[in-house]
Amino acid sequence: xxxxxxxxTGLRSVPNIxxxxxxxxxxxxxxxxxxxxxxxxxxxxTGTTSLVTLPWATKVRSSASYEDPTFWLDGRYxxxxxxxxxxxxxSDGSWAPEPLLTDTQEPSTVCDIHPTASPTGTLAxxxxxxxxxYDSQGIWTYDPSTKALKNIIASGSSPVFSADGSKLVFTRExxxxxxxxxANADGSDVKQVTTxxxxxxxxxxxxxxxxxxxEAHSSHAGWSDDVQTVxxxxxxxxxSAEVTGAGKGAKPAWQPLRKNSLVxxxxxxxxxIDGAASRWTFDKVGAAHVPGLLTAKSAVLVNKGxxxxxxxxxxxxxxxxxxxxxxxxxxxxxxxxxxxxxxLPKGSTVYLNGSTRILGSKVASQVQxxxxxxxxxxxxxxxxxxxxxxxxxxxxxxxxxxxxxxxYHDPIAASTAAGALxxxxxxxxxxxxxxxxxxxxxxxxxxxxxxxxxxxxVGYNATQAMEHVTLNKSWSFWTIGGKxxxxxxxxLARFWWTSPTQAAxxxxxxxxxxVAGGAATATYGPMLWSGExxxxxxxxxxxxxxxxxxxxxxxxxxxxxxxPANRTAIASAIAASSxxxxxxxxxxxxxxxxxxxxxxxxxxxxxxxxxxxxPAPDPTVVPGRHLPAPDAHTAR
Numbered sequence: 001x002x003x004x005x006x007x008x009t010g011l012r013s014v015p016n017i018x019x020x021x022x023x024x025x026x027x028x029x030x031x032x033x034x035x036x037x038x039x040x041x042x043x044x045x046t047g048t049t050s051l052v053t054l055p056w057a058t059k060v061r062s063s064a065s066y067e068d069p070t071f072w073l074d075g076r077y078x079x080x081x082x083x084x085x086x087x088x089x090x091s092d093g094s095w096a097p098e099p100l101l102t103d104t105q106e107p108s109t110v111c112d113i114h115p116t117a118s119p120t121g122t123l124a125x126x127x128x129x130x131x132x133x134y135d136s137q138g139i140w141t142y143d144p145s146t147k148a149l150k151n152i153i154a155s156g157s158s159p160v161f162s163a164d165g166s167k168l169v170f171t172r173e174x175x176x177x178x179x180x181x182x183a184n185a186d187g188s189d190v191k192q193v194t195t196x197x198x199x200x201x202x203x204x205x206x207x208x209x210x211x212x213x214x215e216a217h218s219s220h221a222g223w224s225d226d227v228q229t230v231x232x233x234x235x236x237x238x239x240s241a242e243v244t245g246a247g248k249g250a251k252p253a254w255q256p257l258r259k260n261s262l263v264x265x266x267x268x269x270x271x272x273i274d275g276a277a278s279r280w281t282f283d284k285v286g287a288a289h290v291p292g293l294l295t296a297k298s299a300v301l302v303n304k305g306x307x308x309x310x311x312x313x314x315x316x317x318x319x320x321x322x323x324x325x326x327x328x329x330x331x332x333x334x335x336x337x338x339x340x341x342x343x344l345p346k347g348s349t350v351y352l353n354g355s356t357r358i359l360g361s362k363v364a365s366q367v368q369x370x371x372x373x374x375x376x377x378x379x380x381x382x383x384x385x386x387x388x389x390x391x392x393x394x395x396x397x398x399x400x401x402x403x404x405x406x407x408y409h410d411p412i413a414a415s416t417a418a419g420a421l422x423x424x425x426x427x428x429x430x431x432x433x434x435x436x437x438x439x440x441x442x443x444x445x446x447x448x449x450x451x452x453x454x455x456x457x458v459g460y461n462a463t464q465a466m467e468h469v470t471l472n473k474s475w476s477f478w479t480i481g482g483k484x485x486x487x488x489x490x491x492l493a494r495f496w497w498t499s500p501t502q503a504a505x506x507x508x509x510x511x512x513x514x515v516a517g518g519a520a521t522a523t524y525g526p527m528l529w530s531g532e533x534x535x536x537x538x539x540x541x542x543x544x545x546x547x548x549x550x551x552x553x554x555x556x557x558x559x560x561x562x563x564p565a566n567r568t569a570i571a572s573a574i575a576a577s578s579x580x581x582x583x584x585x586x587x588x589x590x591x592x593x594x595x596x597x598x599x600x601x602x603x604x605x606x607x608x609x610x611x612x613x614x615p616a617p618d619p620t621v622v623p624g625r626h627l628p629a630p631d632a633h634t635a636r
């Protein structure tokens with residue numbers, strides 16, 4: 001595989017992507033390419049070591065080669081054809097590809113090939129049937145939201161959507177030569193755009209939609225005298241020119257370039273990071289609804305001087321749909337009171353995370369005086385608090401994340417993962433005391449059925465604790481480890497999220513940023529730890545591998561956090577280059593009016609479409625589907 005500029009300059013080979021063979025294709029933002037034959041891989045074309053090899057497809061009818069891969073649904077998935085059957089899987093390889101269509105939709109008597117994806121989510125492909133699939137049934141579409149199939153063009157092959165999804169280019173034989181045609185995305189307004197005595201194969205649109213590159217064959221493809229080149233057709237003038245530097249290129253794919261987003265959320269003046277994160281996420285009580293924001297249904301108060309006691313609050317806030325707010329233990333800080341009044345309707349519940357030793361009785365009285373219902377989650381120690389919070393979320397959770405409460409890094413990462421199950425999910429975090437499982441956590445676990453509850457240990461100490469504890473029933477569980485906290489968070493993200501569209505990067509030394517930000521972002525994607533001046537290697541590697549799907553990274557903290565070098569590294573990791581990531585500055589959680597309109601793209605997903613500056617919760621977790629069997633670690 002090679003890349004070349006549209007003017008024919010800069011031809012070079014692409015390293016590190018093996019098994020090239022059938023039509024490489026670009027991610028929607030041009031950050032990664034997918035290619036393969038016997039097995040598919042995605043990677044950078046710059047030679048960086050972020051290769052992802054997708055697992056072998058399962059449940060497909062044959063072991064044929066994988067052809068015509070294309071990224072789908074904002075780069076989250078890859079669709080391809082194998083033995084005439086369409087298959088799909090996550091672009092990060094987190095679970096094995098499987099058939100896209102049912103046996104009724106795609107019986108063994110048809111062959112579906114050449115899939116192409118629209119940014120709206122619609123797939124188009126060519127269907128063949130009869131006599132070994134030699135007869136064409138034209139071009140069909142598949143709507144993932146309705147699961148409907150439709151034959152939109154009676155005769156045609158090799159369809160490709162334009163970058164904006166409004167047009168299709170396809171091929172059709174006319175007087176013995178394969179010519180190029182265009183049509184609207186619904187198959188209407190079919191126009192022939194080439195007429196010369198040449199076979200025009202493997203068309204691909206330029207990102208702007210005004211030109212089409214293709215394979216040009218002077219005689220019918222495969223004949224001994226065939227001269228093969230890559231040419232570009234200008235639709236406005238009807239003329240074509242050879243891409244001279246491409247040589248005898250085959251199956252061109254034109255790189256799209258899309259702006260991704262880095263959002264910097266921070267507080268100024270009297271607004272702290274917790275208030276900024278809340279304003280970034282929740283509407284103002286009594287004001288007009290802001291598209292992309294949510295209505296707060298509760299709030300969680302934590303002691304701003306106690307890192308580990310704050311960790312369980314992330315999962316609780318994500319479950320109860322509210323912000324995490326920081327306050328002094330002796331009394332309710334004015335900033336926290338201001339944000340409660342701004343975001344939370346009177347009469348709502350405010351959870352106090354900890355005993356009166358952590359949040360004094362005066363805090364509860366002040367919350368009640370503001371018109372809210374204080375609910376204290378009392379506990380004598382941290383592990384007991386985690387069990388108490390877990391019970392508040394669910395007495396029968398589907399997922400438990402266990403971390404060592406002696407340090408805040410792993411608990412915060414674990415709580416963010418637990419919170420990813422959404423506003424009515426059943427994910428909880430339990431905290432050990434080093435390598436010991438306290439009685440309160442044992443009692444919570446002993447009341448559960450390990451056959452219906454999954455467990456993940458996060459970090460070495462938590463794994464050791466669960467391996468050596470004595471429980472009433474036998475538990476099997478997954479283990480997430482790593483040499484550093486940054487490694488653990490990245491490995492947990494890789495384990496738990498399937499091709500996320502968003503991620504948060506947090507300063508490893510400022511837990512307040514991570515707690516406030518984690519509560520705001522848990523339902524959208526993973527949280528990664530990084531240094532302040534330099535993007536950590538685990539975070540950089542993870543973002544680079546997930547660049548096909550991640551198009552928004554959020555960071556929380558003071559304006560001095562994540563300086564230019566770090567922001568550039570994040571921008572480079574998720575996009576084709578740092579130039580293709582726009583940084584938005586959300587002081588106090590508010591976007592400046594000049595950028596608010598541009599930031600509407602934050603809330604634009606292909607399927608389903610949303611509006612606003614932040615998308616509605618759409619967890620990217622697929623529990624139980626993309627995960628391997630639990631490790632052979634058993635708690636008894």
